[in-house]
Amino acid sequence: MKQAQTSPDVTGLLLVVDSPGGGVTGGERLHEAVSRFAAVKxxxxxxxxxGASAAYMLSVPAQHIVALPSTLTGSIGVIFQRPDVSVGLGRLGIGVDAITSGAMKDQxxxxxxxTPEGRQMLQGLVNDLFGQFVSMVASGRHMSEEKVRSLADGRAYTGKQAVALGLVDELGDEDVARLWLRKRLNIGNASYPVLPLISDRTRSWYLWPGRKALLKGLLGGAFSSAIDREGLDGAVAILQL
Structure with missing residues (x-):
């Protein structure tokens, strides 16, 4: 994207989004990259x-968002999952002692x-990340933060609902998005090729178009979903279905 941003051969960006979200930091980095691109093209x-949660986060810097009527989008929120296996270990007769430099280090x-104090600390982290997410949406969608917060209880919206709420600009498919880009660039019927930033030859095997169908067929849907989320660490902004 950095190269395309400065390349004279690139006049605009069509960003195809199909994701329930992911790590907050990854979403933030993509948000900033799209924002920098949108500032010049x-x-x-x-x-x-x-196009939900962190996937919505990275979409909001765009000048125009197109979604299908049935697209699930929004889901503005952050979740931090903190498993507690201490009770199960106790039943097995296993005890774990943590020697820490501070009361919050093992939380x-x-x-x-x-602990209650640990829960409060983790809630503070989530609240801060959520506030950052709200600010991104408010800036990208030209809304007040109060308006965004009224929509940001974590729920997803269909594309049809999202248009009415101002989270999405237009209903349609990729062709509708391309048409908007052509009009924005004042391109008539002239040839206007849309080329991928990354060629298919450089993609990893798990990014192949048929990967989800293959994994679900071989391993089952639950296991393939786990693979999709592998590597997500810390707080995530993701729509869980």
């Missing part, structure tokens, strides 16, 4: 089945009991 987003450790 037009960006349009075309959402597929899903993300699933073998330690979450």
């Amino acid at each position: 037009p960006v349009v987003v075309s959402m597929g089945d899903m 993300t450790d699933p073998t330690s009991t979450l």
Whole structure:
């Protein structure tokens, strides 16, 4: 994207989004990259089945967002999952002692009991990340933060609902997004090729178009979903279905 941003051969960006979200930091980095691109060249987003949570976060800097009526989008929020296996270990007769430099150091450790103070600390982290998310949406969608917060209880919206709420600009598919980009760039019927930023040859095997169908067929849907989320660490902004 950095190269395309400065390349004279690139006049705009069609960003195809189809994701339930992911790590907050990853979403933030993509948000900033799209924001920098949109500051110098037009960006349009075309959402597929899903463009939710962190995937919505990275979409909001675009000048125009297109979604299908059935697209699931929004889901503005942050979740931090903190498993607690201490009770189960106790039943097995296993005890874990944590020697820490401070009372909060072991509060993300699933073998330690979450204290009220630890819960408050983790809630503070989530609240701060959520506030950052709200600010991104408010800036990108030209809304007040109060308006965004009224929509940001974590729920997803269909594309049809999202248009009425101002979270999405237009209903349609990728062709509709391309048409908007052509009009924005004042391009008539002339040839206007849209080329991928990354060629298919450089993609990893798990990014192949048929990967989800293959994984679900071989391993089952639940296991393939776990693979999709592998590597997500810390707080995530993701729509869980």
